[in-house]
Amino acid sequence: MSHTPLLTHRRAVLKGGALGLIPALSSAPAWAAIAPGVLIDAHVIDRRVWPGALPRSDAPVLPFDGDITALWYHRLDPRWRRPGFVLGGITGADTLFVLEQLARTRHRAVVSRRPLSAGATQWVIAPAHPSIAG
Amino acid sequence: MTTPPGLTAAVFDDALREIRAAVGDEWVFTTPADTALYRDAYSLFWDEPEERLASAAVAPATVEQVQAVTRACNARGVPLYPISTGRNLGYGGSAPAYSGSVVLDLKRMDRVIEVDERNGSCIVEPGVSYFDMYRHLQSRGSRLWIDVPDPGWGSMIGNALDFGGGYTANPYRNHFEAHCGMEVVLADGEILRTGMGALPGAQTWQQYRYGFGPYLDGLFKQSTLGITTKMGFWLFPQPEAYFTASINLPRYDDLPMLVDTIGELENANIFNGMPGISSPVLFRGGKNPLDFPEIPEGAEMDRLARETGLPCWSARLTFYGPEQVIRAQWAYAKSRFPTASFTEHALVKLPLSPADMERIHKPSFGIPSLEMFAMGARSAHNPNPTDGHFWFSPIIPRTGEGFIAANRIIRQTCQRLDIPVLLFSPPVSSWWRAFILVMAIPVHKDPARNQHLRAAVKELIRVCADHGWGEYRTAPAFHDAVMDTYSYNNHIVRRVNERIKDALDPNGILSVGRYGVWPKRLREQGGRK
Numbered sequence: 001m002s003h004t005p006l007l008t009h010r011r012a013v014l015k016g017g018a019l020g021l022i023p024a025l026s027s028a029p030a031w032a033a034i035a036p037g038v039l040i041d042a043h044v045i046d047r048r049v050w051p052g053a054l055p056r057s058d059a060p061v062l063p064f065d066g067d068i069t070a071l072w073y074h075r076l077d078p079r080w081r082r083p084g085f086v087l088g089g090i091t092g093a094d095t096l097f098v099l100e101q102l103a104r105t106r107h108r109a110v111v112s113r114r115p116l117s118a119g120a121t122q123w124v125i126a127p128a129h130p131s132i133a134g
Numbered sequence: 135m136t137t138p139p140g141l142t143a144a145v146f147d148d149a150l151r152e153i154r155a156a157v158g159d160e161w162v163f164t165t166p167a168d169t170a171l172y173r174d175a176y177s178l179f180w181d182e183p184e185e186r187l188a189s190a191a192v193a194p195a196t197v198e199q200v201q202a203v204t205r206a207c208n209a210r211g212v213p214l215y216p217i218s219t220g221r222n223l224g225y226g227g228s229a230p231a232y233s234g235s236v237v238l239d240l241k242r243m244d245r246v247i248e249v250d251e252r253n254g255s256c257i258v259e260p261g262v263s264y265f266d267m268y269r270h271l272q273s274r275g276s277r278l279w280i281d282v283p284d285p286g287w288g289s290m291i292g293n294a295l296d297f298g299g300g301y302t303a304n305p306y307r308n309h310f311e312a313h314c315g316m317e318v319v320l321a322d323g324e325i326l327r328t329g330m331g332a333l334p335g336a337q338t339w340q341q342y343r344y345g346f347g348p349y350l351d352g353l354f355k356q357s358t359l360g361i362t363t364k365m366g367f368w369l370f371p372q373p374e375a376y377f378t379a380s381i382n383l384p385r386y387d388d389l390p391m392l393v394d395t396i397g398e399l400e401n402a403n404i405f406n407g408m409p410g411i412s413s414p415v416l417f418r419g420g421k422n423p424l425d426f427p428e429i430p431e432g433a434e435m436d437r438l439a440r441e442t443g444l445p446c447w448s449a450r451l452t453f454y455g456p457e458q459v460i461r462a463q464w465a466y467a468k469s470r471f472p473t474a475s476f477t478e479h480a481l482v483k484l485p486l487s488p489a490d491m492e493r494i495h496k497p498s499f500g501i502p503s504l505e506m507f508a509m510g511a512r513s514a515h516n517p518n519p520t521d522g523h524f525w526f527s528p529i530i531p532r533t534g535e536g537f538i539a540a541n542r543i544i545r546q547t548c549q550r551l552d553i554p555v556l557l558f559s560p561p562v563s564s565w566w567r568a569f570i571l572v573m574a575i576p577v578h579k580d581p582a583r584n585q586h587l588r589a590a591v592k593e594l595i596r597v598c599a600d601h602g603w604g605e606y607r608t609a610p611a612f613h614d615a616v617m618d619t620y621s622y623n624n625h626i627v628r629r630v631n632e633r634i635k636d637a638l639d640p641n642g643i644l645s646v647g648r649y650g651v652w653p654k655r656l657r658e659q660g661g662r663k
């Protein structure tokens with residue numbers, strides 16, 4: 001049985017669409033074309049690699065500075081223990097690597113990743129298993 | 135879907151059918167996309183034919199399901215590779231040691247079964263990470279500490295079984311040493327409980343490790359013999375204070391006395407934290423303290439020390455305990471070094487204030503963290519981060535002379551063999567009474583570079599062995615090479631391990647090839663790599 005990436009219910013839209021929803025950043029801010037509040041439940045932004053403007057979004061925007069530990073521990077992991085929740089982010093590849101490992105424990109996977117300017121990657125992590133379908 | 139070596143697709147399908155019936159269809163993973171999640175991100179074989187890949191993965195939720203999976207595999211000779219949280223980066227990640235194994239992913243077994251505040255102990259399942267345990271203790275206002283490795287995302291059980299270590303006091307920082315009692319599913323699906331766990335109704339499973347008769351727990355350290363489904367650990371009662379200070383000695387020749395004396399103080403319990411050796415003169419100018427340079431000749435080092443006014447050596451002692459006691463211990467320690475100068479670094483009262491929380495090295499206070507991954511990130515200082523690393527960690531003699539010899543010979547050998555080194559530690563005393571050196575060597579997603587590295591590191595292993603230095607733990611690429619060096623009496627250690635393996639796991643299904651122990655059928659086929 002394949003579970004990667006498997007998004008269910010309203011999130012299923014994202015499975016086919018995530019890559020297309022997030023534009024290249026040559027001219028626009030990375031988050032500009034993520035439909036606010038529709039698919040992404042929260043954004044995490046590493047200020048170290050994305051010092052620019054934060055997204056104007058209905059979904060919470062959670063900035064942090066290099067070390068993701070506290071944000072993940074206090075905000076993301078408790079939320080990831082429950083079904084649903086699609087997370088968008090702009091971080092370095094190092095932080096994405098860490099989040100990807102942590103997400104896997106909660107049956108979630110990176111469903112889209114796109115390198116931006118040097119050092120920054122834009123990505124989406126979504127449920128990847130029926131047990132946490134939103 | 136790939137089929138494990140030596141099995142037909144029909145037999146493997148049949149095993150998977152039985153496994154699905156036991157754990158549920160949605161917890162059996164067979165597509166390439168799913169099994170790719172178990173690749174070792176830091177593999178030394180990345181994209182090469184020898185890369186160790188899973189044929190499938192299974193995530194059971196209970197001991198009964200683990201037994202059912204094991205029986206299904208045992209009946210058909212399907213290789214099974216248990217992992218807890220699978221974060222063994224630098225030592226194999228979540229990939230099996232033998233390609234084609236089914237990874238038994240125990241992350242769903244994540245219950246903290248018990249915390250006993252009075253006994254200062256806990257019993258956990260394999261999926262309980264250090265973060266999980268920390269959250270559990272915090273949410274209950276516990277006064278107990280865990281001891282954590284640098285990255286806190288691993289599991290208490292997985293880390294201990296691979297002989298991992300942390301940073302707080304003895305004996306807690308040696309995670310296998312700090313365990314008390316295990317529950318293990320054997321290859322035939324039977325459950326073994328060790329120590330007092332073997333006595334039905336005993337309330338002492340987490341108090342007395344040894345039970346009756348031979349001590350079996352050691353069989354499951356770095357092992358191929360069982361699937362650990364529960365483990366008890368002793369936890370550290372939160373101390374009142376933490377204190378760290380350094381003893382500085384001016385001359386090159388002072389090192390043997392420094393190492394001997396701090397060894398004596400540690401063995402006499404005058405301090406209980408992890409000691410550290412450094413060299414202010416060699417690290418002058420803010421050099422990375424985790425990258426110990428090659429130690430120059432004595433005359434040269436003394437000259438540098440005279441010119442700079444910096445001591446040749448310093449030993450940092452760490453104390454956990456009541457402030458009054460610590461102060462007396464430190465006063466006594468100082469009295470043992472009449473020619474030294476001293477630097478007091480920090481006295482931290484516990485529990486931590488929010489301000490202290492921001493400035494401390496969290497693992498030294500039993501607090502899990504992932505901070506070190508942000509430090510290795512691309513930055514002005516580190517424009518080309520690597521694709522990961524593996525650890526090279528020989529046990530060397532705990533003497534000043536032993537450290538100097540190992541530092542020089544390993545540094546020179548790395549240079550001769552063109553082995554890049556990201557980090558070359560001072561001697562580390564994670565394990566009581568022993569010194570290890572820990573080196574991080576970068577890996578790449580480039581087969582040619584990794585091939586060079588593998589050959590060079592095998593040579594480094596031989597050079598170290600020629601000097602009597604053996605690795606305590608290593609990446610799967612070197613399991614056989616390191617086991618080869620433990621060769622006393624025609625490799626009797628390996629031969630005994632093989633005899634035990636053949637007796638307990640006659641079909642050779644569990645953790646095949648791990649730590650250089652191969653089951654009979656693969657030894658006979660020359661399967662040892």
Ligand SMILES: Cc1cc2nc3c(=O)[nH]c(=O)nc-3n(C[C@H](O)[C@H](O)[C@H](O)COP(=O)(O)OP(=O)(O)OC[C@H]3O[C@@H](n4cnc5c(N)ncnc54)[C@H](O)[C@@H]3O)c2cc1C
Binds near residue numbers: 218222260282
């Ligand atoms: C930057 C960095 C710093 C690190 N610092 C440290 C450190 O300070 N200390 C340290 O010890 N390590 C360190 N490591 C190595 C490693 O990350 C940790 O040891 C980690 O805790 C191991 O992963 P895990 O706990 O998920 O164990 P797992 O990966 O789950 O297990 C490790 C191995 O043990 C066996 N195993 C696991 N569970 C079972 C079971 N239930 N039954 C039978 N066999 C089992 C398997 O063979 C498995 O491959 C570091 C790694 C990195 C990248």
